[in-house]
Amino acid sequence: xxxxxxxxxxxxxxxxxxxxxxxxxxxxxxxxxxxxxxxxxxxxxxxxxxxxxxxxxxxxxxxxxxxxxxxxxxxxxxxxxxxxxxxxxxxxxxxxxxxxxxxxxxxxxxxxxxxxxxxxxxxxxxxxxxxxxxxxxxxxxxxxxxxxxxxxxxxxxxxxxxxxxxxxxxxxxxxxxxxxxxxxxxxxxxxxxxxxxxxxxxxxxxxxxxxxxxxxxxxxxxxxxxxxxxxxxxxxxxxxxxxxxxxxxxxxxxxxxxxxxxxxxxxxxxxxxxxxxxxxxxxxxxxxxxxxxxxxxxxxxxxxxxxxxxxxxxxxxxxxxxxxxxxxxxxxxxxxxxxxxxxxxxxxxxxxxxxxxxxxxxxxxxxxxxxxxxxxxxxxxxxxxxxxxxxxxxxxxxxxxxxxxxxxxxxxxxxxxxxxxxxxxxxxxxxxxxxxxxxxxxxxxxxxxxxxxxxxxxxxxxxxxxxxxxxxxxxxxxxxxxxxxxxxxxxxxxxxxxxxxxxxxxxxxxxxxxxxxxxxxxxxxxxxxxxxxxxxxxxxxxxxxxxxxxxxxxxxxxxxxxxxxxxxxxxxxxxxxxxxxxxxxxxxxxxxxxxxxxxxxxxxxxxxxxxxxxxxxxxxxxxxxxxxxxxxxxxxxxxxxxxxxxxxxxxxxxxxxxxxxxxxxxxxxxxxxxxxxxxxxxxxxxxxxxxxxxxxxxxxxxxxxxxxxxxxxxxxxxxxxxxxxxxxxxxxxxxxxxxxxxxxxxxxxxxxxxxxxxxxxxxxxxxxxxxxxxxxxxxxxxxxxxxxxxxxxxxxxxxxxxxxxxxxxxxxxxxxxxxxxxxxxxxxxxxxxxxxxxxxxxxxxxxxxxxxxxxxxxxxxxxxxxx
Ligand code: PHE
Ligand code: ZN
Numbered sequence: 001x002x003x004x005x006x007x008x009x010x011x012x013x014x015x016x017x018x019x020x021x022x023x024x025x026x027x028x029x030x031x032x033x034x035x036x037x038x039x040x041x042x043x044x045x046x047x048x049x050x051x052x053x054x055x056x057x058x059x060x061x062x063x064x065x066x067x068x069x070x071x072x073x074x075x076x077x078x079x080x081x082x083x084x085x086x087x088x089x090x091x092x093x094x095x096x097x098x099x100x101x102x103x104x105x106x107x108x109x110x111x112x113x114x115x116x117x118x119x120x121x122x123x124x125x126x127x128x129x130x131x132x133x134x135x136x137x138x139x140x141x142x143x144x145x146x147x148x149x150x151x152x153x154x155x156x157x158x159x160x161x162x163x164x165x166x167x168x169x170x171x172x173x174x175x176x177x178x179x180x181x182x183x184x185x186x187x188x189x190x191x192x193x194x195x196x197x198x199x200x201x202x203x204x205x206x207x208x209x210x211x212x213x214x215x216x217x218x219x220x221x222x223x224x225x226x227x228x229x230x231x232x233x234x235x236x237x238x239x240x241x242x243x244x245x246x247x248x249x250x251x252x253x254x255x256x257x258x259x260x261x262x263x264x265x266x267x268x269x270x271x272x273x274x275x276x277x278x279x280x281x282x283x284x285x286x287x288x289x290x291x292x293x294x295x296x297x298x299x300x301x302x303x304x305x306x307x308x309x310x311x312x313x314x315x316x317x318x319x320x321x322x323x324x325x326x327x328x329x330x331x332x333x334x335x336x337x338x339x340x341x342x343x344x345x346x347x348x349x350x351x352x353x354x355x356x357x358x359x360x361x362x363x364x365x366x367x368x369x370x371x372x373x374x375x376x377x378x379x380x381x382x383x384x385x386x387x388x389x390x391x392x393x394x395x396x397x398x399x400x401x402x403x404x405x406x407x408x409x410x411x412x413x414x415x416x417x418x419x420x421x422x423x424x425x426x427x428x429x430x431x432x433x434x435x436x437x438x439x440x441x442x443x444x445x446x447x448x449x450x451x452x453x454x455x456x457x458x459x460x461x462x463x464x465x466x467x468x469x470x471x472x473x474x475x476x477x478x479x480x481x482x483x484x485x486x487x488x489x490x491x492x493x494x495x496x497x498x499x500x501x502x503x504x505x506x507x508x509x510x511x512x513x514x515x516x517x518x519x520x521x522x523x524x525x526x527x528x529x530x531x532x533x534x535x536x537x538x539x540x541x542x543x544x545x546x547x548x549x550x551x552x553x554x555x556x557x558x559x560x561x562x563x564x565x566x567x568x569x570x571x572x573x574x575x576x577x578x579x580x581x582x583x584x585x586x587x588x589x590x591x592x593x594x595x596x597x598x599x600x601x602x603x604x605x606x607x608x609x610x611x612x613x614x615x616x617x618x619x620x621x622x623x624x625x626x627x628x629x630x631x632x633x634x635x636x637x638x639x640x641x642x643x644x645x646x647x648x649x650x651x652x653x654x655x656x657x658x659x660x661x662x663x664x665x666x667x668x669x670x671x672x673x674x675x676x677x678x679x680x681x682x683x684x685x686x687x688x689x690x691x692x693x694x695x696x697x698x699x700x701x702x703x704x705x706x707x708x709x710x711x712x713x714x715x716x717x718x719x720x721x722x723x724x725x726x727x728x729x730x731x732x733x734x735x736x737x738x739x740x741x742x743x744x745x746x747x748x749x750x751x752x753x754x755x756x757x758x759x760x761x762x763x764x765x766x767x768x769x770x771x772x773x774x775x776x777x778x779x780x781x782x783x784x785x786x787x788x789x790x791x792x793x794x795x796x797x798x799x800x801x802x803x804x805x806x807x808x809x810x811x812x813x814x815x816x817x818x819x820x821x822x823x824x825x826x827x828x829x830x831x832x833x834x835x836x837x838x839x840x841x842x843x844x845x846x847x848x849x850x851x852x853x854x855x856x857x858x859x860x861x862x863x864x865x866x867x
Pocket of ligand 1: 260262298
């Protein structure tokens with residue numbers, strides 16, 4: 001295993017040079033690329049050697065103030081170029097290097113994706129392009145000249161504005177770009193190739209005309225409208241809500257097929273995974289359309305939260321990511337249903353981030369050290385980071401929070417900041433009204449350094465005479481790797497009482513910042529104890545320990561005015577049902593009560609706003625069930641879920657069939673309209689089909705050939721877990737229809753790989769050799785291998801064959817693409833929670849992986865799994 005010394009937050013020191021300007025000349029040739037870089041360097045303070053990063057660069061020349069640097073005046077080893085004694089006055093360093101993007105499968109730096117040359121520099125990819133400090137606190141003004149053959153690369157893009165175009169001999173041409181805003185190297189981008197352009201115009205609030213250009217492969221032009229409209233909505237929203245306007249004359253988005261992540265916010269030249277650009281109702285589901293809208297928004301919002309104000313170092317990653325996720329969540333909530341958005345985000349947080357926080361890769365929102373920063377693009381940095389911003393917003397309210405944001409922007413625009421800078425700005429801006437802050441901001445900052453999900457334990461006492469409910473609350477955070485001692489955190493806890501006619505009295509916000517707190521809520525004297533609506537809107541990212549009776553959950557489900565708490569009550573009951581079934585002892589009382597409550601909801605539904613009902617009916621995710629099971633038995637949980645779905649289908653057949661009648665009218669409505677009806681349809685098909693309803697299976701099969709991708713995919717999901725002819729027919733029809741569209745075919749690969757068949761493993765092997773499978777595309781890899789790990793009976797086979805297979809695949813991917821491999825290795829993070837047999841089988845697979853030669857990225861993850 002490659003093992004590098006870890007990088008520590010505590011070791012931060014500024015770079016000893018300033019780099020105000022960079023001139024790049026990129027010469028694209030058929031077999032390689034020459035990169036000439038001119039760095040204007042200014043020593044700051046003492047005489048120090050100049051150290052620049054460089055990975056896989058072949059040096060052609062190095063010149064200092066125009067003269068060749070002699071061989072013993074520099075060294076290049078261990079990815080570091082050292083100029084031993086640079087001048088003490090400002091100087092110019094010019095390097096020329098040869099790089100080979102045509103054989104770069106890591107998808108970092110400059111690489112080829114389907115004939116297109118494109119870059120990915122976050123976090124540390126720029127060092128694969130040329131020598132550079134490659135750290136986010138070194139900001140420069142960039143000029144970039146790109147030269148290539150016009151035939152193969154008619155389009156040449158980089159950041160900022162195109163300032164000149166040249167026609168050269170031999171069919172070559174060049175374009176020069178200049179970005180007026182100083183930026184770090186991770187925001188550099190370059191794209192060269194043959195692309196079709198879709199153009200639009202946006203006029204900002206202050207009247208700046210911005211040309212919007214979307215660049216896609218030939219033939220994909222018709223699928224660009226949704227992304228373009230989403231971009232315009234994002235630009236308008238940031239003006240209205242944050243008073244932040246776009247700052248350049250053009251904004252470019254390029255879609256590429258081979259991309260490790262979702263998308264990248266390079267200044268004025270966003271590069272997107274093509275699955276997050278290309279979409280319409282026939283080719284993408286409603287959920288995908290919403291996701292595309294939110295990612296377009298996310299990258300656009302980075303222009304202020306990330307680009308204009310960037311991160312001092314990578315430990316501050318959540319400074320831009322947590323904040324930008326919070327901003328994109330708010331955007332989606334404003335444009336669509338705020339309640340549904342919050343519920344979906346909490347479900348995702350509980351099923352991904354809480355799991356991470358409870359396992360061997362747990363880390364704080366601001367980690368203290370890392371080996372490979374790529375391993376820290378996690379749900380903790382992103383989603384938990386967003387929860388921290390949301391808590392600040394809850395604690396301060398909209399107006400004070402926005403004043404804080406304005407303070408942050410005015411203090412730090414054009415600089416590289418820290419999360420402390422951010423919190424202090426928010427607090428200072430909020431306090432401009434002279435009112436007390438309402439919480440201890442120093443204690444709040446602990447959230448950034450402390451890993452693990454806090455447990456909130458609540459006990460209560462009802463005084464019927466006075467009508468008072470007294471709560472005793474305690475918080476504690478379980479130990480996480482390397483962090484055994486935990487401190488109390490600031491928890492904003494929104495609570496209310498709920499009686500048979502709805503909420504009693506006002507909601508209260510308890511701000512807890514010690515181990516214990518108590519609170520008294522006023523109810524109706526002389527009445528029975530009211531239900532407790534706790535942690536409304538999920539006001540803090542914690543696990544709650546509170547005894548709640550069936551009666552109380554039903555009361556909340558029926559009468560709580562907070563949609564999140566209502567949903568949560570239903571989820572609690574569903575979790576009880578599923579866990580009881582998984583343990584082999586179904587709870588008939590809870591099952592009957594839950595079915596009765598769902599029946600009422602279904603009967604009351606008469607169309608419109610169906611998304612609320614759809615989330616209410618959705619079953620809890622596997623990860624949150626596993627967190628409540630000890631030892632975890634994935635096949636038992638999987639079987640329990642399938643049986644419960646079948647039971648729901650049998651018991652609720654009549655209302656579900658009526659539901660289908662009501663929803664059919666909404667099928668043709670264009671997103672975002674009609675999505676409720678389509679969601680409910682999918683749910684009804686899935687439940688009815690599981691109960692053996694042939695008519696539902698038929699309807700589903702037909703939808704696979706219909707005009708709505710949402711319905712087609714819902715149909716496939718309904719049929720896929722079952723051994724029925726319609727399943728194979730449906731999968732086959734889908735394949736036949738979409739075999740030429742890789743982005744869509746990935747959904748087919750995922751469904752095939754996760755189909756619980758007895759010969760599942762052989763089938764997955766065959767998929768990896770399928771002619772349409774592209775082993776260099778992370779999307780395809782995730783579809784097949786991610787689909788496989790979701791194939792519970794096959795992946796978790798008790799003989800360990802699924803685990804061994806996965807370990808082999810991860811090792812193979814690691815040789816080509818360490819970033820994607822190390823992300824995949826995290827599928828083994830739950831090993832110690834399983835029963836003995838699975839535990840030792842999974843542990844063996846991890847050891848097998850560790851024994852091979854691994855990239856430092858994957859080695860770091862594997863080492864975390866083994867401690
Ligand atoms: N910064 C990107 C985003 O959150 C994510 C990303 C990270 C993309 C690293 C590529 C590489 O929008
Ligand atoms: Zn981001």
